[in-house]
Amino acid sequence: MSSTLRLLLDKFTDRIFHHGSWKGYWEVLMQQFKPAWRDGYFRARIVTVKNLSTDMLEVVLKPERAWPTHAAGQHIALTIEVNGRLTTRVFTIASGAGTHQRDKQIRLVTKVKAQGALTPYLHACVPNQWVNISAPMGEFIWPQTEKPLLMIAGGSGITPFIAMLDDAINNTQVNQKSVHLLYFAKPNEHVLIDELSAFQKRCESFSYSILTKQKDGDLEAHLSYFANAQWLVCGPNAMYEQARRCAELINAPVSSEHFAALPVVSSTSLTESETFSLVHNGQSLTIDNQQSLLSQLQQAEQPVTYGCGMGICHQCQCVKKRGVVRDTRTGELSDSAEQLIQLCVSQAVTDVEIQL
Template sequence: MQNISRFISKNLFHHKDLTGYFEPVLQVFKPSWRSGYFRAQVKSIRVLCENALKITLKPERKWPIHTAGQHISLTTEQQGRLISRVFTIASGAKKLKETGLIDLVIRTHDKGNFTPYLGELAMNSWVNISEPMGEFIFDEQSNHTTLLAGGSGITPFIAMLDDLQANTQNHIHLLYYAKPNGHLMVEVLEKFMTALPNFSFELLHRSGHGSFTKYVSVEHTDELLVCGPEEMFIEAEKFCKSRQIPIRAEHFQAIRPTQSVNEAARFKVRLNHGDLEVSNQDSLLSEFQSHNKPVTYGCGMGICHQCQCLKKKGIVRDIRDGSLSDNSEELIQLCVTQAVTDLELEL
């Protein structure tokens, strides 16, 4: 019966399931309700510094409890367009169980097409979040752990420390790099120093302190956990390999288009049911159709959102205004989008 329902939904209503077809009606009673998403209510927004916000959300009850260190995809609607970005949860599961709340600490960028609008979210308004994702979690069996954070990469470590018991036997030392006076959540780290007798941290910046390697005690590091920009990860990986120290990491990097949008080029698109090569001179929808790839679509003009899918990685161009996305996860419409780099999509 379930398979019949899905067949009808896909072929008659152009949705994965029937609930997606009735989405506009359900949103009248449950704002921001969307098929396949979880809802979360905005409970507070706090400015941490000039370009950083702390957003506290209350997920709906059916949202799965996360493990400290995991991340979520946050989706908001901006001018009728759904945009998603991935952020690490900056609070532990203990806080969620006690208060029903989670925190996100987010760096904002004035020229971005997502983060500048987060400060404008209304109190008690609704956003969408994904289920918790990722395997970057703390190993409580270790005796000596060194944490290496860069910029907003402090967030998973805040969550991990938030969930640790005061009597933990693990000795934890945090090396936190940021621009001078740009370290986030320092007051929280100071509270952890009081609550966790075996925890210590250092606030560092590259220009004044140089490489992190001189601050790592090889004798007292069973494992190095890294969260920061790509160059930090590369340096840490080389260091750990040379000293045979186990390393686990989450790192982020920006990808830039390698071709002008006016220059013909072809890019690889990785799909959940096979790969294909597309041109940057036509919409992804047209490219998929020319390759006989089955894809749901409606108006073909960017109005009905029936060809909407999740871009996991890569950069695309919006045909309507020429704007480029970044490399993060984002909901896109195939009919008004062109490839600018190699892509990974989830249809």
């Protein structure tokens, strides 16, 4: 189908059926033949789900052939249905591109949060179940530098480094420079240590330290030895801030992938009228926190897909790239990470960016 014909069909579908795309309109029918098929997403099949520790989980997926191979260190958005709602969270791929090319599989390793919107439900996924994943995203990849590398991981922030090392050691990139990993976690909560040990045995220029704050102190105490290295940081925001301050003092280059904290939202902000910025498809719109995002997009005469307007049909579902919204049905606040939301039952609590 030519791009011109596709555009005309999408415009016709939007005007007549209030749906953003021709392919998306036939989603329900397509799912009878291809489970979990959704316009704009890729499908992946669950291979295994297993516990690595009391609160760390490994999920192995087999993406469909059309999925583009990732670069080690990148992340994907995973979408599963939870209690009748599509729920999306972002996870770093914990295996290299070479593993995907060889086995046609990718691996996610995540901490299970008791009150999380998605991770507590991953245990219920079964082999051969279809889920949705996004294309690979992110710029946190193996750097092109002659400098030695210092990898700094906190908790589940170990995942991009496992992927990078998986590819780099297989491709002998590590042999060309010294690489050291500082891996912080709570006592007895370090994971994938066997893999780190195997990497070290295969490559003399790679080394690692298993650390806990209680025994080994704060991160700063370990950084002065690596002033001449390129620093890579993945972990909680507090860890990143420690590394950033130290890097500035000794002029060390640093790149990072750190976990964003949930913005503080006052109780008055949910009842008193406030205005925020809504960014969508490169455009910016001033909105308030009293009406749904769908209502305000319609008032601004922005093209938007919608259906029932009550949160039932999911036709106004879109990707929230950043910001916090409130579910008008439950009062529940989203987190600030990328996830699927329904415009008709979402009100802004902070500035928001969405992808229609």
